[in-house]
Amino acid sequence: MGRAPCCDKVGLKKGPWTPEEDQKLLAYIEENGHGSWRALPAKAGLQRCGKSCRLRWTNYLRPDIKRGKFTVQEEQTIIQLHALLGNRWSAIATHLPKRTDNEIKNYWNTHLKKRLAKMGIDPVSHKPKNTTLLSIDGQSKSVANLSHMAQWESARLEAEARLVKQSRLQCTSQNTKQVGSLDQPSTVSDKLFPPVSGAPTSCLDILKALNRVWSSKAGNGNGSGDLESSPTSTLSTTGGVVESSTNLFEFVSGKSSRSCDDGTTGEECDEEWEFKAKDHMVNSTPRFNGINMSSIDNNNNNNEHISRGNFLENFTDLLLSNSGTSNHRNVQADGESNIGLAPSGDNNSYYEENNKNYWNNILNLVNSSLQDPPLF
DNA sequence: AAACTCCACAACCGCGATCCA
DNA sequence: CTGGATCGCGGTTGTGGAGTT
Structure with missing residues (x-):
């Protein structure tokens, strides 16, 4: 039947x-x-x-849909979130205002997936295609651990996406009258489905609230027994370093602004994707969506144990595709990565600090995509 | 200019989750 | 609690346009 x-x-x-x-x-x-x-x-x-x-x-007629080519920022966000979430397009879409999951999915399948493959990166695992060598080196266990950790982070981010979605719905209904006074015509559709343009910023409250929680916890050193610490504390027993594929290439915003002045993306901007071998990235400046991340780096560099490398931090880096110094911490001068080293010191405060950075980075990610003027 | 191929994207399909009487 | 109705999601397909021969 x-x-x-x-x-x-x-x-x-x-x-x-x-x-x-x-x-x-x-x-x-x-x-x-x-x-x-x-x-x-x-x-x-x-x-x-x-x-x-x-x-x-939902995919075409809704008034709050942005159509047209994806910006480099959007592409970057999609890749980063896909590395964390996999094919959870609706979750990814919550971080890309005005884009539908269907549109993102299509764009991934027709453009980004091929481009990653072209660069020798497995679009499914986001790892270089020769990662089997890691197993040969006896590091498969670390890779397995990382996979497990990735699932935790993925689940957490997905849950966060749901919260954002719910929050957005609430804000949508609350802001209906205000939105109606925007430059958009005050139609019934505006009232029923107001444009998201103004809403997400205020709806970021939930992210900001979570961020504050982490900030305060990091401040008073009391971070045990909460929802978020569960996954991360699990991670703490088997530290490792993921050689995320996103660590292997970077979007160079300066170059983008030169070659994409007309706002073109996709094939026209393929040349903006600079593929960089890790050992060539030592002196690169960390940038993400035009935000200089050096403050975060400096902060982290003050912690000796972070230089040993750990998964969570790398996952934050992965999320941000921040190809700066944070990646280099995991690379020895001879190019060897120190996979398998667990973080030392006070694990609680350590992970709180990382979670604080994690949420800061998420906020930057979302905020920059909403508020920053286009870079090109 | 016609035939053919390739590609992008809109739309469909089927399944699981959720809602509700 | 149960089962049907509905919704949401992710995978897949079909179509039309662009490019090539």
Whole structure:
């Protein structure tokens, strides 16, 4: 048997939407909201199934969708989040305002995946394709540990994405009146689905609140027994260093601004992706989304134990694709990475500090994508 | 200019999760 | 608690346009 199709009625139209259908759907939702998607097509006079209407609305007609080419910043964010979250497109989409999960997914499959593969990076694992050598070197255990840690971080970030999503929904309803006074026309759709442009900043409160929690905990040294410490404390027993593929290349913002003045991305900007061997990165300046991360670096460099390298920090680096000194801490002068070294010292304060940085970096990530003017 | 191939993206499909009576 | 209805997500496919021969 199997599941019944969502549209059991024969004669329902499929395939590309016509402008007339779009207009009908848009007009109906602006007037009445979508309500039950199943009932919508009949009410709106459309020969479509509700699911098709919902997809058309969420992926194309929604007023808060930004269309057009992805910026280098957006590409960077997608790769970083994909390294953490894998194919969890909806979670990734929560960090890319005005982009739909479907759009991100398509862009990944058609552009980014190929580009990473071209650079010798496995787009699934985000590792260089020759990582099997690590196993030969007897480091497979560390790699396995890192994989386990990655799952923790991934789960945490995914949960965070959900919170952001919920928060955004709340803020959307709270800000309805304010948004209506923006430069956008005050249509019913604005009231029902206001543009996200203004909302996310205020909706970052949840991230900021979490960040404050970590800051305060790092300050008073009391960070035990909380939700977040569980995964990280698990990590503490088997420190290791991931040689994230994202550590192996960087986006050089300065170069981007020169070659992408017209805002072009994608193939036109392939040359912006500088592939750099690790041992060539020692003197590079850490940059992310135009933010100089040296303050964070300096902070970390004050902690001797961090220089031993540990997974969480590298994962933060991974998230940020911060190809600066943080990566180099894990690379000895002879190019060997010190995989397998556990952090020493006070583990609690150590991980609190890293979590503080972690949330700072997340905030930077989200804030910069929302507030910074385009770099090119 | 026609035929063919490639590519990007919109749309569909099926499954799991959630909601609700 | 249960089961149907609905929603959301991720994988996949189909279509149309651009590029090539």
